[in-house]
Amino acid sequence: IQDAIKFPDVIHAVKPEPHNEVPQGQSAHNNFWDFVYMHEEATHMYMWAMSDRAIPRSYRMMQAFGVNTFTLINKAGERHFVKFHFTPELGVHSLVWDEALKIAGQDPDFHRKDLWEAIENGAFPKWKFGIQTIPESKEHDFEFDILDATKVWPEDLVPVRYIGELELNRNVDEYFPQTEQVAFCTAHMVPGIAHSDDPLLQGRSFSYFDTQLSRLGINWQELPINRPVCPVMNFNRDGQGRQTITKGTVNYWPNRFEVRPPATLQEGAYPDPPQAVEGIKARTKSAKFREHYNQAQMFYNSLSPPEKTHVASAFAFELDHCDDPIVYERMSQRLADIDLELAQTVAEMVGGTKPTKATRTNHGKKAKHLSQTEVQPDDPTIASRRVAIIIADGFDKVAYDAVKTTLKASGALPFTIGPRRSEVFPAGVEKISGNGVQPEHHLEGMRSTLFDAIFVPGGAASIETLQKSGRAIHWLREAFGHLKAIGATGEAVQFVAKALALPGVELSDNDKTVESYGVVTIANISPDSLRGAVTIAKEGTGFL
Template sequence: MSLAGALKEKFTAVAQTKKIADLQKDILKQEEYLNTDHGVLISDTDNWLKATDGTHAGPSLLEDQIAREKIHRFDHERIPERVVHARGTGAHGYFKVFSDAASKYTFAPVLTDPSRTTPVFVRFSTVQGSKGSADTVRDVRGFATKFYTDEGNWDLVGNNIPVFFIQDAIKFPDIIHAVKPEPHNEVPQGQSAHNNFWDFVGLQPESAHMVMWAMSDRGIPRSYRMMQGFGVNTYTLVNAEGQRFFVKFHWLPELGVHSLVWDEALKIAGQDPDFHRKDLQEAIDTGAYPTWKFGIQVIPEANEHDFDFDILDATKVWPEELVPIEVIGEMVLNRNVDEFFPETEQVAFCTAHVVPGIGFSDDPLLQGRNFSYFDTQITRLGINWEELPINRPVCPVMNFHKDGKMRHKIYQGTVNYWPNRASQFKPVPPEQGGYHDYAQKVAGMKARLRGAKFQEHFNQAQLFYNSLTEYEKKHLVDAISFELSHCDDPVVYETYTKVLNNIDFDLAKQVALNVGGIVPDAPARANHSKATPTLSQLYYAPKEPTIKSRRVAILVADGFALAQVEALRAALKAGSATSWVIGPRRGWVYPEGAVVGSGTGGVWADHHFEGQRSTLFDAFVVPGGRKSAQALAENGRAIHWIREAFGHCKAIGAIGEGVLFLREAVMLPGVEYNTNLDSDEVVTSFGVVTVGKIGASSVVADTPKIGQDKKGFVSSFAHEVSKHRCYERELKGLTTKVAY
């Protein structure tokens, strides 16, 4: 068995849960022979049955049931794709709470019993594009989790952004119609940079807060593993004493919250449209399991109206200064799917799926979602969609919901109704585990209106903008400018620059100048200047620097320093990063002193310079070796690799002659180097780490010191990688001086 196969077998064994065990009855191992769907062995699957004289083929015969079955099945392989969130990927894992701390809020064992390990399936997705769209488009990301609890399935159907565009579910068809490709030409795909979307949000000011989030770096995540997740809506919890609480749910990634830069996202969409899918699969396959802490924000029912915003408004967050997040558990994804369609494509979520101890608020967006999700799954999968293997609970299920297309279950017995003479399959009292609806007081008159606090739309949009770092604000300005520059109707982009003037005067001016809008001469609304650190991605950096699962490219050519490469790869592996050798060809690349083409030796290059691009890696190292550096300096693509990485603010390291390659061929602006080949002094400048010489023993000694004050080359480089990007390059204007 190969090393990869052995690792997969090991990790698969670790990933066993009740749900994985439940799925085994439906997982078929590959057999040696082909059968028809009705079980008959097939002798020929390559030739349609024909009338023939033995030499010449005549007409095909319709009686060939094997050929007909094969074509029929092919003709009906597709099912309707999701109206939204069509593009996605998923993985299995588990969830555990740390203690019973949440028992003061809820009696749901999934949130209170630390002895339990609850199986989960998580599906990540984009919203706007079709199944075939790219992963790295600017968009909201879906973050939907199915908990297979002993009390039934709980579906937490969230996003990587805590708010939404609309307050009331009745507007959902409008926002989706507006953001989807325009009806006259089905353009654009997988993006919101068009007239209809910006027309809608310009006329719907409740969307202003969400637009800020979507146009921020949150809209182009580096990885699904580096996203926060939010339940978005306001749910409720009920404890054993019958007390009710309002709650918002949060996922906090172990690796921090990180994003691509826009030029990089655009390029990856063409270079590797499956980037996020492959990233998730690679992490799980290599044992770098994606992990999130699970937190809750809780407000007692009596305090519902204590805030200057309505806590049931899905366009608002609950600021953590007012309602802190209480971390109560952890989720780990540790198993990839066996087959995409039956698992990831057929998984179906429903916000109405909750378990005892969890309930619904009057959030008007949630109320509509509870209707819509069940309804849309019927269209895609049929009325018995909850019986599909990936959707069925791990607990026993018994009811009198009968028949319908594609029924799976077979129940024994003579009754199919309640009450019945045998008192079989009776309802369960709440004290024995039956779901109990909280006795909420309801009074009022029928009217189509929203609460008074629902009418304010800009305070939190301002709060979000004010809370961003300088580079995050720059990215936001650039993103809105890019989007509005693709709107060719002046009414659209002029209207939205007016909306922006309600958020921030300087923001509105910069965007208006960029897109040819009307530059305001005064703010439409004063900025309250309030800010909170928890809205910036920088706040969620890991407490301990880590390079776990980071992809580091090592650029070499024939004549490279082999000892340096071997030591670097060992050090990166020790830090749980992956290293990839990029060379002039896929195959053996020969070190100093070796004869090129002499057979095996040196290192095996995983890709050649044209086969991959810098966009697909987190950081880069150019090792020493005179001939290698000279060959790289004569290779325009290799030079472009480093210039592009610099423009994307990624960490770059170089040793010995590799430093000379950076200085003399790549010519990075504003960067200081150590070009003394006899010096072991490490120089770090704008995320570029250089050293004149390095020994294997010093690499080994330096490996564990990521983040410590005294750093050698490896720990200095790893520290820059752990910061994700060096955005100081942007703020100093260095990235605009490099062609990439």
């Protein structure tokens, strides 16, 4: 939305429908898609929402944007418009749709636990902090309005300058006071950052402040998690939840003692330079604010072919859950304003009338970094990635120990998965307590969806057991279907062959490492085969 007055409507539309309180926590229903069809300004947003960015692999692999336009002042006292960016050092990565659906049921806390786990293990998430700035004098130099929150500033036109870093290096000690009571509010800003005339920002600053009043009380800014590090010198007093005890006999300015005068510019007060204002005050939209399709087309044009396929599939899923023909018919036609092939694909899937021509010419423009394939890490790493090691009694402990040790040394998080969570014994040892390995989970207690890769060490008895387990076979098949790396050594190579049963996947039958479709195998191993640190390289030749 562009206007904050629409906040209640957009929230109502995406919430469960009022007659039956269904569905909860999703947008795949009549009212949401009716709302966004009726609000053309939402077109750009729902293209992002239907892309892979909406199903991130991790909070640690998501970009963050300020959305609204703020202002900064340079040392010459000149106002600049600014947008804020946080880009993850790990790059932007997503789940696949089937995987996302399953994780939602298998572990609804997956993302919370992933973030906590990474920090606990020292793999601190980091984001590069960047800004896009436009001098006030160039506000009107673009084909879009830079104050429109439904638009991005294409990086080709306004490059991002990275000026800092955000690192999360400590988990909270207690969730409620340190997280639940956090009060985000666009009216609560540090000196140096100011509001622009972005109409959505203006409304958010009232709305969010009102929200914190009802959630936390008038003194929400005094709660430890919200208050500034430096003392605040003002004459605010009293009210529910007041924390500060202030000495003195006056609580106003000016006062006869000249206590706490306003800071001067020489003392570092924030100057707000004069702003020229002209035009007509009316409840309407400018021509630029009424244009809603150029950036939706630009976003779609910028995606890679697989990403475009996923967008079509996402629309098909969402509209398949709309049972009112008016809704899915309208949306089938609306997509022809963006891309005819997309509209035809979706219409055929959801039962809408298949458009025969584009209703708006696609300008063909693209922009940098709208495809998440262009937002990748400078240095690819396995650190913090979760690797399941599947074993049963009689497993090859040499391969198991070598891979697990190497993964840990490289910052990855290996988890042993067995047929049970009690001890699993390697080949050649007596099955008595202390001689085995204690798995973190058993095969029925976890699923491949919750890991980034799978390794299966050999061992004749272990593989014989796993080959008889439908669940173990399902682990491998599902991981392969979700495009995850699978590694196998020794007898486990034949287990992989049986589980995948795909003639196009090449597997090792000697002492050479073979990689095919993300499946890495070596049939005959030696200690040297599994030595060294993990390296990430195209066309790599070693097992690790």
